Amino acid sequence: MSKPREEKYQAILDAATEAFAEYGYFTCQVSKIAKLAGVADGTIYLYFKNKEDILVSLFSDRMGNFIQEIRQSIVKCQTTQERLFCIIRTHFKYMEENRSLAIVTQIELRQSDPKIREAISGPLREYFHLIEQVLTEGVEKQEIILADVKVGRQMFFGTLDAAISDWVSSKKPRPLEGIEELVFELMRGAFKIK
Amino acid sequence: MSKPREEKYQAILDAATEAFAEYGYFTCQVSKIAKLAGVADGTIYLYFKNKEDILVSLFSDRMGNFIQEIRQSIVKCQTTQERLFCIIRTHFKYMEENRSLAIVTQIELRQSDPKIREAISGPLREYFHLIEQVLTEGVEKQEIILADVKVGRQMFFGTLDAAISDWVSSKKPRPLEGIEELVFELMRGAFKIK
Amino acid sequence: MSKPREEKYQAILDAATEAFAEYGYFTCQVSKIAKLAGVADGTIYLYFKNKEDILVSLFSDRMGNFIQEIRQSIVKCQTTQERLFCIIRTHFKYMEENRSLAIVTQIELRQSDPKIREAISGPLREYFHLIEQVLTEGVEKQEIILADVKVGRQMFFGTLDAAISDWVSSKKPRPLEGIEELVFELMRGAFKIK
Amino acid sequence: MSKPREEKYQAILDAATEAFAEYGYFTCQVSKIAKLAGVADGTIYLYFKNKEDILVSLFSDRMGNFIQEIRQSIVKCQTTQERLFCIIRTHFKYMEENRSLAIVTQIELRQSDPKIREAISGPLREYFHLIEQVLTEGVEKQEIILADVKVGRQMFFGTLDAAISDWVSSKKPRPLEGIEELVFELMRGAFKIK
DNA sequence: TATGAATGAGGGTTCATTCAT
DNA sequence: AATGAATGAACCCTCATTCAT
Incomplete structure (x- = not known):
């Protein structure tokens, strides 16, 4: 191009x-x-190609970027604990810097039109997979305690997602940066990180 | 009527x-x-009145029901721990029995049209408030440890929401009933419930 | 309906x-x-269904009418000679009374869009078939002499069609009625009608 | 140029x-x-100048060629009979060798857009005029019998046109060459050529 | 002269809403 | 109250034409 x-x-x-x-x-x-x-x-x-293609391209392009950034942020991490914190921070940072993308993600992530859903789900699934990998490795290395990786991922992602949902819908949101520690503290407890 | x-x-x-x-x-x-x-x-x-009014009525009517059911389920509970578990179970049970509503909630909860958002947000905020009340009370009674109630609610609701999101988008989902305990175990850790 | x-x-x-x-x-x-x-x-x-469907319906409806009228006009005829004259007269009369239809027929009969062509060709082919039947019978009864029925039909229809083409494109056309005899006289010679 | x-x-x-x-x-x-x-x-x-100009130029250029060829083919002819046969043969030959042009002629000859019609009608009218000249001369020299020259031209041209129409719309057409004689035989009868 | 990316007017079609019955 | 045929505003997309290079 x-x-x-x-x-x-x-x-x-x-x-x-x-x-x-x-x-x-x-x-x-x-x-x-x-x-x-x-x-x-x-x-x-x-x-x-058409309007739908704009949305789909938007997701694969921007979410692709996002995931890549997440990925890069955790390569240097030594422990699962660090990795999880890194994801939280990068996730919040990226969304904070790309408010419109955050909103679109919130809004359109759950499209009903099956065609759109399918197209969109790719990058999201990739992110889910990444989180689950981190969790699985943590369990294997006994750095965290977690009975079910999928449920663990649901909690981890769901928490971030809900926080961002509040943030985008608030007129005067407190910066996401300010809650990184709070969120991580909850995760630490949930995953029984020492 | x-x-x-x-x-x-x-x-x-x-x-x-x-x-x-x-x-x-x-x-x-x-x-x-x-x-x-x-x-x-x-x-x-x-x-x-119009198409939008159908959606708005749907939310206030059905979500109203939902919240009432949640409310009823926790009146008999003695402890915060019991209350949280009750909410999880009732939330999952209600959505499982009302799959279409669960889907609509997932899909349309995050409408972009400001008018729709506003109309929809009422019942949801009520639910958020209920959860926060339970958490606040738990903190006061020292049944849970939680630095920030809003973040606590984000985690609690976000986790349930993400679980249901997976459930509705899966062709052959495992029953939500099956993960109640798993979810609660994570919450117990996060909230440091003894 | x-x-x-x-x-x-x-x-x-x-x-x-x-x-x-x-x-x-x-x-x-x-x-x-x-x-x-x-x-x-x-x-x-x-x-x-759509714009195309209007055109197609127009042809099957109006051309259907036309062919039916032609058909009715020749039932009472005794000889091939009479039948051919009847077709000429009815054809001219119908088109003269339905000038717009005549124009549309002239213009759109030869659409390029394959879908349209196909849809339109039905009624026209039926008309061709009718003419060929009359000619074939005439040959069999030795009322006309004709080496090739298809070419005979091409001449017969082509002549009428060209006459109408002139008529619709002329601002002040002489009435088609006025050339019935002239056209028939040519056909009589071509088909060697006694 | x-x-x-x-x-x-x-x-x-x-x-x-x-x-x-x-x-x-x-x-x-x-x-x-x-x-x-x-x-x-x-x-x-x-x-x-524009799309329409392409079509118009196509007609004046290609149809001009065509008419010129027709004209050349009849200069050497001695009788009306020969001239008519020459036109038939040249017309068929030209169209057979220029199938796409034949199709365009068939399809677009009868455009509805008045501007296009007008532009296109020039070469066609010239051809009509040529045919009518031949017929008029034939009548004058008593080589043919014809009550109305215009109707005679309509029959002559209409027959050729209908034959070509069949030919272009057929997937496996018999060669136009093969029907020259058949068509001429009909004309001979119609025009009472001795 | 030649290019082809960019333009933007235009039109077929959908569908929320109305209203005569 | 109920109907469903009719309405017409709105919108995605196409494509003839232009123009900067």
Whole structure:
């Protein structure tokens, strides 16, 4: 992909993220994205097959980035404890820096349209898998105590997700940064980290 | 409200729950709800102001029920520990018995349209408040240890929510009943319940 | 089909015939048909699947009528000579009374879109078949001399078609009625009718 | 017009003939013609004013050729009989060798858009005129008997046109060459050629 | 001259809502 | 109260045409 093409592609995704965050996928017209991206309506369709493809691309592109960042953040960690804390911090940091993406994630993660769901579920499942890997390794190394890895992941992810849900829906949210420690403290107790 | 009127009102809400669960709010046409409810399209508008009103009513009616059931389930409980377990069990039981409602909750809880969000948030906030009350009381009675009640509630609700999210999106889910103990065990650790 | 439904169906087909005749299938907007029929745009779609379906229905309905009329006109004829003359007269008469249909036939008979062609070709083929039947019978009864029935039909139909083509494209056409005898005289010579 | 310019002009017309034949004027996108001609979309507009101009040019250029060829083929003919046979043979031969042009002629000859019709009708009218000249001369020289020259032309042209219509729409057509004699035999009878 | 990315007007179709019966 | 045919506003997408390079 050539430089200017890639730039415009990203510009449209950026615009879509903002627009979807503000209006939601269905309520948001393609023309709104175009205007926000500073291109003509038709230009959108030079880069994306249709409206749905914008959403799907948005997820695979942005969530892909997110997961990669999470992954990078834990390579240097020595212990499960560190890894879990790293994920919490990176997750919060990323979402805090990408508020619109956070909103879109919150809103559209649970689309009903089966086609969209399927397309979207990929990156999310990858994230779930990553968390479960960390937990499994922790159990094996006896760094944490956990009867069921899947339920453990549900708690871990569910907690972060609920925190972000509160954060995006609040007009004056306290910074997510401020609750990293609190969240981690709960996880420490739940996973019986020494 | 007269008897037959109430009956048809509920029939439409039932139909809407099914239809929204299957197609999602936006993708689902009002005519589909009407057909499912066994009434004419126009009849819908004798009971609801518009499509949005169906969704909002669905939430306040069904979520209202849900919260009432939760409330009833914990009145007999003596300890915070018992209360938390009761909520988990009742939450899971209710959703398991009302799969479509569970799906709608998952899908539409996070609507983007501000009007819808606002309308929906009422019952949910009530539930959040209930959980926080239980946690606050637990802290006061020193039955649990918790640095921040809001974060505690985020973890508690987020975990249940994530579990149900997995459950509704799985073709062959293990029964929620089966993970009550697992979830509670994690909560016990997190809240340092003796 | 109930009475008013049938009436509106025909009204839309009438409007479509006028509109297609004036603007051509592609250039004519559905909204133009709707306005001409005195209905809302959306109403069209209660009676027809889509724009293409209007054209196809127009042909099967109107051409069906036409062929039926041709068929009826020749039942009383005794000889091939009479039958051929009857077809000429009825063909001209029908088209003269349904100028817009004549135009549409001229214009759209030869659509390129394969789907449309196929749908349209049915009634036309039926007409061709009818003509060929008459010619075949004539040959068998030795009322006409004709080396190849298909070519005979091509001449017969082609002549009528070209005459109508001139007629519809002329601002001040001489009535088709006036050339019945002339056309028949040519056919008589071509088919060596005694 | 310079040499390479003329070449590209013809290449575009060739491509347009193919493309219009396959998809029809309206269904065929300009970009398809460009791709087929091996030029960029924008290049088309260096040679033609717009899409319509391509069609019009196609007709005046190709039909001009056609008529010229017809004209040349009859100069050496001595009798009306020979001339008519020559036209039939040349007409069929030309169309057989230019199948796409034959299709376009069939399809687009009867465009509805008045502007297009007008532009197209020129070459066609010229052909009609040529045929009528031959017929008129034949009548004057008493080589044929014909009450109305215009109707005679309608029959003559209509027959050829219908034959070609069958030929282009048939998957496995018998060669037009094979029906020259058959068609001429019918004309001979119609025109009472001795 | 040639390119092809960008434009944006336009139209077919859907569907929430109304209203005559 | 109930119906469901009719409405028409709204929107996604296409594609002829332009223009900066």
